[in-house]
Amino acid sequence: MTFDVKRVRAAYPALSDGYAYLDGAAGTQVPAAVIEAIADAYRSGIGNVGGEFPASERSGSIVAECRQALADLTGGHPDGVILGPNMTTLTYRLADTLSLRWAPGDEVVVSRLDHDANVRPWVQAAARRGAAVRWAEADLATTELPAAQYAGLFSERTRLVAVTAASNVVGTRPDVAAIAAAAHAAGALVYVDGVHATPHVPVDVGALGADFYATSAYKWSGPHIGTVVAEPALLETLQPDKLAPAPAGVPGRFERGTAAFADLAGVAAAVEHLAALARPAAGSRRDRVLTSMAAVEEYETLLFARMLDGLAAMEHVTLYGRAARRTPTAFFTVAGQTPRQVARHLAARQVNVWNGDNYAWELAGVLGIRDSGGAVRAGLVHYNDEADVDRLLAAVAVLA
Numbered sequence: 001m002t003f004d005v006k007r008v009r010a011a012y013p014a015l016s017d018g019y020a021y022l023d024g025a026a027g028t029q030v031p032a033a034v035i036e037a038i039a040d041a042y043r044s045g046i047g048n049v050g051g052e053f054p055a056s057e058r059s060g061s062i063v064a065e066c067r068q069a070l071a072d073l074t075g076g077h078p079d080g081v082i083l084g085p086n087m088t089t090l091t092y093r094l095a096d097t098l099s100l101r102w103a104p105g106d107e108v109v110v111s112r113l114d115h116d117a118n119v120r121p122w123v124q125a126a127a128r129r130g131a132a133v134r135w136a137e138a139d140l141a142t143t144e145l146p147a148a149q150y151a152g153l154f155s156e157r158t159r160l161v162a163v164t165a166a167s168n169v170v171g172t173r174p175d176v177a178a179i180a181a182a183a184h185a186a187g188a189l190v191y192v193d194g195v196h197a198t199p200h201v202p203v204d205v206g207a208l209g210a211d212f213y214a215t216s217a218y219k220w221s222g223p224h225i226g227t228v229v230a231e232p233a234l235l236e237t238l239q240p241d242k243l244a245p246a247p248a249g250v251p252g253r254f255e256r257g258t259a260a261f262a263d264l265a266g267v268a269a270a271v272e273h274l275a276a277l278a279r280p281a282a283g284s285r286r287d288r289v290l291t292s293m294a295a296v297e298e299y300e301t302l303l304f305a306r307m308l309d310g311l312a313a314m315e316h317v318t319l320y321g322r323a324a325r326r327t328p329t330a331f332f333t334v335a336g337q338t339p340r341q342v343a344r345h346l347a348a349r350q351v352n353v354w355n356g357d358n359y360a361w362e363l364a365g366v367l368g369i370r371d372s373g374g375a376v377r378a379g380l381v382h383y384n385d386e387a388d389v390d391r392l393l394a395a396v397a398v399l400a
């Protein structure tokens, strides 16, 4: 199994502009195959779904193929794939729906490590229902989210546990399977934010113990579409608000209004792209996704070591994030510079990074950097190479 980054980069038209795209954690570039799939959908003629003419049937096929592709990516069932505009919108929708069953005195557990999109919707829904919120704390020295603390957070009133599969700033990958097992033993449902993890590691929602797994295609080379994957039988038990004539079945009743059909064709093409990143590829698309993403993880881990070692060797750089299992995402500050100044300096040298709290609101708060501009985030994805990393390191080095 080989991972050829030159071949991979050649698939992305945008990468030819000479910039080092280290901003992938906020959204990746898109390969030509995805652009073509979206254009082809429009070129071939698409209509709304449910009609008696071919253009409508083409849209129906696009939706079905998209659900199957997302099932192959996550190990879920296509009938449990809810499609929507992005993770935040879908998480609010699920929080509204699930909280209909909560009563005063019930409890939900959220974490200090999570992106706010997997915190605030639950906190706000809990407040509306009179439910209590319990917090899992990140260990600030290691930026781990210790799974052992969860046993003490659960009671017979725990209804839901929301936890991330990877922090979008420090990259920590908590032991979601252990947290989910404890949650299930307490009778709670588990909502996993897979937005930051999915581009970096093979995903298996069953092994994670995720009752709900959210991810957004624009973080892994696809268009701006989000999804939540759940067991169809679980979705059958839930009744989201919906329009009277809208689909009553699952997963359709969780989807609002007319879908972005052409973009959904792009999502399926993006999964196909991920499945073909490593060569040779063999087996079902699910098999190819798993082997390809394992090769991606290996490649990114090596490249990240180069980036981390380089940053750690600079005395004027403070690094946040020390978890044993993490995605290739660096979060750092530079002495004497605000994170925004660093980002501007890097942009002038054709290096794209993010600055701020990046919506890791709670974590930035407990790290004590939220009010001082957060930190700089430089994240790798599979199309980054040594030249990108070396350009970042050289540009940060001159700030000493």
Ligand SMILES: Cc1ncc(COP(=O)(O)O)c(C=O)c1O
Pocket: 025, 026, 085, 086, 087, 088, 089, 115, 117, 118, 164, 166, 167, 168, 193, 194, 195, 196, 215, 216, 226
């Ligand atoms: C870990 C994580 N969760 C959730 C989100 C929100 O995703 P979306 O933009 O699809 O709403 C992001 C986006 O940056 C993220 O990185």
